[in-house]
Amino acid sequence: MNDRMKQLYQELILDHNKNPRNFRTIDPADREALGHNPLCGDKLKLYLKINDQNVIEDVAFIGDGCAISKASASMMTTVVKGKTVEEAEELFTQFHEMSMGTLNVDTQENKLGKLTIFSGVRDLPARVKCATLPWHTLHSALHNKKEITTE
Amino acid sequence: MNLNQDILPNREISFDPILYRKDFPILNREVNGTKLVYLDNAASMQMPQVVIDSFVDYQSRFHANVHRGVHTLSQEATDKYEAVRSKIRDLIHAKSENEIIYTYGTTDALNMVASTYGRQNISTGDEILISEMEHHANIVPWYMLAKEVGAIIKVIPITDSGEINMDAYTSMLSNRTKIVAVTHVSNALGTINPVKTIAELAHQAGAIIVVDGAQAVPHAKVDVQDLNCDFYAFSAHKMCGPTGLGVLYGKFDILNSMPPYRGGGDMIKSVTFEHIIFNDVPFKFEAGTPPISQVIMFGESIDYVNNIGIDRISEYESELLSYATKRANEIEGLTIIGTAVQKASVLSFTLKGIHPHDIGTILDQSGVAVRTGHHCAQPVMDRFNVPATTRASFAFYNTFEEVDELISAIHQVKEVFG
Numbered sequence A: 001m002n003d004r005m006k007q008l009y010q011e012l013i014l015d016h017n018k019n020p021r022n023f024r025t026i027d028p029a030d031r032e033a034l035g036h037n038p039l040c041g042d043k044l045k046l047y048l049k050i051n052d053q054n055v056i057e058d059v060a061f062i063g064d065g066c067a068i069s070k071a072s073a074s075m076m077t078t079v080v081k082g083k084t085v086e087e088a089e090e091l092f093t094q095f096h097e098m099s100m101g102t103l104n105v106d107t108q109e110n111k112l113g114k115l116t117i118f119s120g121v122r123d124l125p126a127r128v129k130c131a132t133l134p135w136h137t138l139h140s141a142l143h144n145k146k147e148i149t150t151e
Numbered sequence B: 001m002n003l004n005q006d007i008l009p010n011r012e013i014s015f016d017p018i019l020y021r022k023d024f025p026i027l028n029r030e031v032n033g034t035k036l037v038y039l040d041n042a043a044s045m046q047m048p049q050v051v052i053d054s055f056v057d058y059q060s061r062f063h064a065n066v067h068r069g070v071h072t073l074s075q076e077a078t079d080k081y082e083a084v085r086s087k088i089r090d091l092i093h094a095k096s097e098n099e100i101i102y103t104y105g106t107t108d109a110l111n112m113v114a115s116t117y118g119r120q121n122i123s124t125g126d127e128i129l130i131s132e133m134e135h136h137a138n139i140v141p142w143y144m145l146a147k148e149v150g151a152i153i154k155v156i157p158i159t160d161s162g163e164i165n166m167d168a169y170t171s172m173l174s175n176r177t178k179i180v181a182v183t184h185v186s187n188a189l190g191t192i193n194p195v196k197t198i199a200e201l202a203h204q205a206g207a208i209i210v211v212d213g214a215q216a217v218p219h220a221k222v223d224v225q226d227l228n229c230d231f232y233a234f235s236a237h238k239m240c241g242p243t244g245l246g247v248l249y250g251k252f253d254i255l256n257s258m259p260p261y262r263g264g265g266d267m268i269k270s271v272t273f274e275h276i277i278f279n280d281v282p283f284k285f286e287a288g289t290p291p292i293s294q295v296i297m298f299g300e301s302i303d304y305v306n307n308i309g310i311d312r313i314s315e316y317e318s319e320l321l322s323y324a325t326k327r328a329n330e331i332e333g334l335t336i337i338g339t340a341v342q343k344a345s346v347l348s349f350t351l352k353g354i355h356p357h358d359i360g361t362i363l364d365q366s367g368v369a370v371r372t373g374h375h376c377a378q379p380v381m382d383r384f385n386v387p388a389t390t391r392a393s394f395a396f397y398n399t400f401e402e403v404d405e406l407i408s409a410i411h412q413v414k415e416v417f418g
């Protein structure tokens, strides 16, 4: 196993996969969306509370999936909490570009911070959707879409 | 990595996979800096050099369209193409080469039966029985047919070990049953189904039986007359052959009474705008330019496999499977899905707390290629209450050392996940 892969897996697994943050429901939530990756069977439900200033006050998720999708969802919730909707959207775009390999986080400016640990998935084309599923779900929740699938 | 001598079956080395490995150029390649360990044979098997060469030979020397020209090339191509029909007849022990229809794959073959025989013979209230372990290719065409004609699909349950529940099957049969469609060997579980008995019971009820043989033909001797099945479908690419080619066997009288499938060239005897006369079986079902080079290549694949001997292949693969099963069972947290008494060389498993896609990714880092996911058999996953499994499937060119590499890679997965 190469180092990047080891790092991707070990850091993620030791932390977020085993102890996912914000792994709960919000009731009532202002926004909800369901994300589904039929290929993997990954499923997640995302809940958002957004205040008058357009700030994401609370965010949580429940669901089942592989380590990459679960860790990605967990880290996403910790990062977007307290951000404005616009800031969250910007992160969505950058995260997506990083996963697709069009944003090089080592050389190009970005706001991804610790999320750059997921840059390793660009070497795993079959797994890109696992990492981006939570972000796509967030994106549709912010746009009031109820359900997305990555197929 | 040494073989675990304690549990290696006590066998005389009558089968040496190394002899055959050298025929498969792809088995020499590296993946992620290590030697490829190809254990995804149920999805598609690799191709030996003689088969690869036969493509070059055919295209360099004989290529022309078949059944069309009086010129020499067309005649030679037609002869080579048609000669493979008798090889396939012998491979599955059909009565006549006229019972062998070239298709584009198992999926295409099963759709052909549903669209021709199915539309002709199935109507409102008729019942089609399929098993719970079917590949989507043997589910979806029947659902589409049932929806179209108002027929009813009934699903034969499987047991916890992944075998067809024969009592349930027997009690589901009635004079409403018109088609029983089952797989010979399950791609997700490895189960070898008692097709002969299933066929006998279907016939007693007045139904016909359609068998999905995609996973059977490459791994065991198949005798369609002895099984007494009415239709039998399989794909070339799962037996050292090319993609884009499959076979539908059907009993001649049934084929002869069936309407054609697709319309076009080659499947007709004469066409005027007033009247069309269809060609004879099997050509009636082969519209358009067929996969000629694929057929000729598959002829070589059949020779290649026959030279090794399908019985020897079965025997060796079952030794590999039982070794892999024993070693896998030693791994804590590993559960084998599919523990039928009669199994082909498929090892499907889950690891406690670890998603199969993570397993697949980490195994790939060690060069071990396995399939992860639902294996186009989502109802099987539901039956065993798992979202997906990891599947290692073995071919005659796999070695005991490769099983060990699989096992040690699984241990590595467990290490990563701590």
Ligand SMILES: Cc1ncc(COP(=O)(O)O)c(C=O)c1O
Pocket (backbone or CB within 6 Å): B042, B043, B104, B105, B106, B107, B108, B135, B137, B138, B183, B185, B186, B187, B212, B214, B215, B235, B246, B376
């Ligand atoms: C049991 C079974 N049936 C049907 C198929 C479909 O075969 P093909 O994709 O070659 O049409 C497969 C292969 O994936 C299979 O394993």
